[in-house]
Amino acid sequence: MAGLNLAGKNILVTGAGRGLGRTIAIALAEHGSKVFALSRSPFTLDSLVKEQPSIEPIVADVSDWEETRRKLEDLRTMDGLVNNAGIIDTDPATTVTKEKLYKILDTNLLGAINCSQVVASKMIQDEKPGSIVNVSSIASLIGAGFGLLPYAMAKGGLDTATRQFALELGPYNIRVNYVNPGFFRTTNMSAPVIEEFPGLIKQMELRTPLKRLAEVNDVTGPVLYFLSDLSSMVTATCNVIGGGLINCTVY
Template identity: 60%
Template sequence: MAAQLNLLGKNILVTGAGRGIGRAISITLSKQGSNVYALSRTPSSLESLVKEHKSIVPIVGDVNDWEDTKRKIEDLKVMDGLVNNAGIMNDFAPVHSLTRQQLCAVLETNLLGAINCTNVVTEKMIKEGKSGSIVNVSSNSTLSTVYGGIMPYVISKAGLDAATRQFAYELGPHGIRVNSVNPGLVWGTDMTNANLKSNPELREKIEYRTPMKKLVELDDVTGTVIYFLSDLSSMVTATANIIDGGALNCIIY
C-alpha cells in the first residue's frame, strides 16, 4: 500500500507558533486533522490563531525559560511530532564587535530552547514506546555565508543542524526521526521584513541569483515540514534540507 500523510489525530507541538512559519505550520496541521499544540511567548498572537482555528491548543511560554517550558510540555499528552520553530535574530553587528550577551541571547532561544523541547518530548515518547518525528527549522545560512552581521544566528542554526544529526543517531533505535529544514529568506515573515528593511536591495539580489527567481514562501516551508512529520518520510532522518529555489547550489552569472 502506498504511504500516506497519516497525520489525522496525531499530537504535534509547534514552538514559535504565533506568527510566520510556525503559525502557517500550525494551521496546515490543523487542517490535516492533527491535534496541534501551539506554543508562543506572545498571548495576543495565540489568541488570534485560536480564534481562527478553534481546535488548536494555545500554550503561552518562552523557550528561553528552560524550566517553565519543561513543566508545560510535561503536562501535555505524549506527542507524535514536534516542530522546533521558535527563533530570533540578533540586531546586525559585525563579528569583531559581538558581545557575549548578544551571542547567548540567540543561542538560548534558537539552539538550547530546541534541545530542551526535544528532550522533554522524546523522553515521554520513549517511555510510551511511541515512534514519531522531530523537525527543526534551521536556515540555509548554515551551509553557505549569505551576508554579514548575523554571526549569533548562523552559529545557533549550525548548532541546531548538528543537534539534529546527534538526536537522529541516538533516537533512531526508538523509531524517532529527526530532520531539519533550511530555508532561505521567507517572504512575509518578521525576520525577512527586518532584513529587507535594513538592506532594500537584498530581495533583488536574491531573486537574481536564484534559479526559481523568487523568494521562498510560507507554503514552501510548510509543505516540507509536513512531509517530514508524515509517514511519507518514514525512512528519512538526520538530514538538512535546503529550501531556497536553488540559490546555494547554482551559480548565476
C-alpha cells in the first residue's frame, strides 16, 4: 500500500503565516516536502521560517491578482498546492455592501482560482502530475451563521470551482479536491465570529456528535492525504470536517 510519499515534493501553501495554513506548512516540511509559504504578512512568515528553516517564504496578497501571478510564475513547477488563504467578515445579508462582497470574493474565491491557474498551467507545461487542495468551509453546505453571506458565497463558489478544475485537469493527472471544516476554536479568522455569536457556537457544539469545534490539527491530516499518493484515484471530492454536524441530528 502506498504511503504519503510527500518527501521531496514541491508544495505551495497560501495563507501560511498563521492558523491552519501555518500548521499545514509545518506538517508538510516535517514530511520532507519543499514548502513554499505564501502570506501577505512578512512578520508571520519570518516567524514561520525561524521555526522551519527549510520553508521558502513568499510575501503576496492573493487578493492582488497581478502581483500574486507574477510571484508564482517565477517559482519552479509545483507538485501540490493548498489554497488556504481566506478572510471573514460579518454583515446582515440585507445590508452587506458590494464592496465587502468583492473584498471577500477577491481573497477567498478569485485568489484560489488565480493560484490554481498558474500552478496547474506549469504542471501541464512540464507534463507533471499534481494535486490541488482547496480549503473551503462547512458554511458552503449549510446556513452556518448570521452575517456570513459573503463568506458562504465565496466558499460555495470555491466548491464549484474545485469540481470544475477537477474535471478539466483530470486528463493531465492533476487532482483537485476540497476540505470543508467546521468553525475552528483557535484561529484568528474564527475568533471574531466566536466572540460575536457565542450562543451560536455553543449551539453548534451541542448539536455536533463529537461535542466540539474543529482544531487545526483535525484538518491537516485530510489535506496531507489529498496531496499524497494515497489519494491517487481521488478527485472532485469533498471532505467535510465537522464532527458529524451536518449529517446527524442531535437533540
